[in-house]
Amino acid sequence: MTKSNNDDIDDEILIPLDRTQRRLKDSDLEQAKLVYNTIEKCRRDTEYVLEHDLRTRKLLQAVQQHCDSRVLSEGILLKKCTNEDFNEFSIRGEMSEPQKRIKLCCNRLAGIPELRRTLIHELVHSFDHCRLRKTRHVGCNFIACTEIRAYALGGQCDLPVDLAKFDGNRDECIKYWATMSTIRNCDNGVEAVERMFEKCHKDLSPFNLEEKH
Numbered sequence: 001m002t003k004s005n006n007d008d009i010d011d012e013i014l015i016p017l018d019r020t021q022r023r024l025k026d027s028d029l030e031q032a033k034l035v036y037n038t039i040e041k042c043r044r045d046t047e048y049v050l051e052h053d054l055r056t057r058k059l060l061q062a063v064q065q066h067c068d069s070r071v072l073s074e075g076i077l078l079k080k081c082t083n084e085d086f087n088e089f090s091i092r093g094e095m096s097e098p099q100k101r102i103k104l105c106c107n108r109l110a111g112i113p114e115l116r117r118t119l120i121h122e123l124v125h126s127f128d129h130c131r132l133r134k135t136r137h138v139g140c141n142f143i144a145c146t147e148i149r150a151y152a153l154g155g156q157c158d159l160p161v162d163l164a165k166f167d168g169n170r171d172e173c174i175k176y177w178a179t180m181s182t183i184r185n186c187d188n189g190v191e192a193v194e195r196m197f198e199k200c201h202k203d204l205s206p207f208n209l210e211e212k213h
């Protein structure tokens with residue numbers, strides 16, 4: 001028996017042969033092969049993105065300017081997520097206002113491009129919470145709007161592979177994923193995304209038109 005030096009990987013795990021008992025869905029399998037299997041590698045890549053990616057830097061700067069950095073005062077938590085964190089494998093991160101931090105699930109992220117997209121997505125939520133601080137009202141219209149912006153600005157619908165199941169329609173892709181995220185918190189999420197789409201997908205703040213993608 002060889003002993004692993006890597007504390008981040010389970011020593012052993014039992015895979016049930018009954019497919020219905022397995023934790024991953026078919027669509028998750030492709031991704032699961034490629035995700036970070038050490039927090040250390042995930043940390044290095046996150047720091048690289050924070051330091052070198054212009055889009056990430058601009059958003060972070062905007063959050064810090066708008067909020068005096070309070071909204072993310074606890075930083076970014078990198079985690080090996082379990083079903084107790086998020087029960088859907090497709091959830092890769094969150095911005096928690098009460099905890100004042102972003103949480104990223106390294107074991108659900110496949111390398112720098114996906115890490116970057118997820119970080120930008122959560123930074124857009126952070127920026128939107130900053131902008132909203134004065135009113136303190138976080139209703140379904142707000143949630144729908146920030147999800148639309150996070151998917152649009154995070155680039156989750158910018159590559160041909162992302163658009164394949166939407167016949168190349170970027171707006172439909174953004175709407176679909178924003179709806180999936182909004183309905184987790186809002187019973188009328190579908191209507192809220194429809195209602196807010198036109199207005200919110202045009203709102204590129206803190207970017208300008210040239211920095212759209």
Ligand SMILES: [Zn+2]
Binds near residue numbers: 150
């Ligand atoms: Zn989101």
